[in-house]
């Protein structure tokens with residue numbers, strides 16, 4: 549890390565610690581400053597929907613991301629581009645991210661499930677997922693550099709995990725870990741389906757519960773970060789390019805600003821030394837804060853669940869469509 553960046557980082561970290569200490573001493577909910585978060589969106593162009601849904605979601609989401617000056621990275625599943633007669637239109641949705649000044653990364657071609665795929669198949673899916681994204685980035689003089697694991701699965705065994713990590717590094721990828729892991733996709737599924745069937749009461753009830761739930765996730769991982777590192781790390785937020793974020797990102801961004809966050813690039817966030825810490829092997833997709841704690845032998849403290857009424861609707865919708 550260059551000295552200037554290190555100094556800036558240490559100043560920020562010290563300031564955050566001092567403010568946190570003061571807030572604790574006062575026993576008051578003083579608004580902290582100096583918190584930093586990188587925002588990332590997975591499953592581009594969108595996790596679900598037909599072309600018209602994809603267009604609406606992408607347009608509204610990018611308008612909000614731009615309005616809030618958030619230097620986000622979007623992670624692509626190129627398989628979603630391959631629809632007869634729609635390839636150009638779907639590819640243009642990815643171009644829109646670059647037009648908005650944002651960056652694209654690889655999320656594998658097919659959103660492959662590592663738990664069901666041998667390493668060789670997984671690696672092939674990574675390579676296959678590069679084709680269009682690499683071309684679009686090259687059009688702007690940019691390089692494909694970030695990789696996000698589908699489901700945040702990084703390996704089933706130490707050998708698999710190391711083999712994949714070595715493969716990604718050799719192909720020039722930087723892995724994009726997540727600290728603010730959450731269930732936005734659960735809200736999104738219920739919200740999208742409620743809107744589709746014209747049930748606006750349910751859609752509104754679910755959407756109104758979304759940002760308060762996300763704030764509970766922030767509170768949890770901020771505390772966990774302080775407990776683990778004695779300070780709050782630069783966080784990485786995982787969101788999906790879905791409709792609830794298209795409709796509620798303004799509100800989400802306002803919540804983050806209210807909590808003292810500034811929006812930084814993924815590159816800046818990953819300069820936090822926490823991201824060089826060992827991350828434990830774990831069978832499921834979990835926050836890197838959990839992985840770092842496991843590697844240090846610290847107890848697991850899981851984040852808050854999605855509200856029960858949302859989860860019930862999600863499970864009902866999974867069965868009945």
Ligand SMILES: [Zn+2]
Nearest residue numbers: 590591698699
């Ligand atoms: Zn994904």
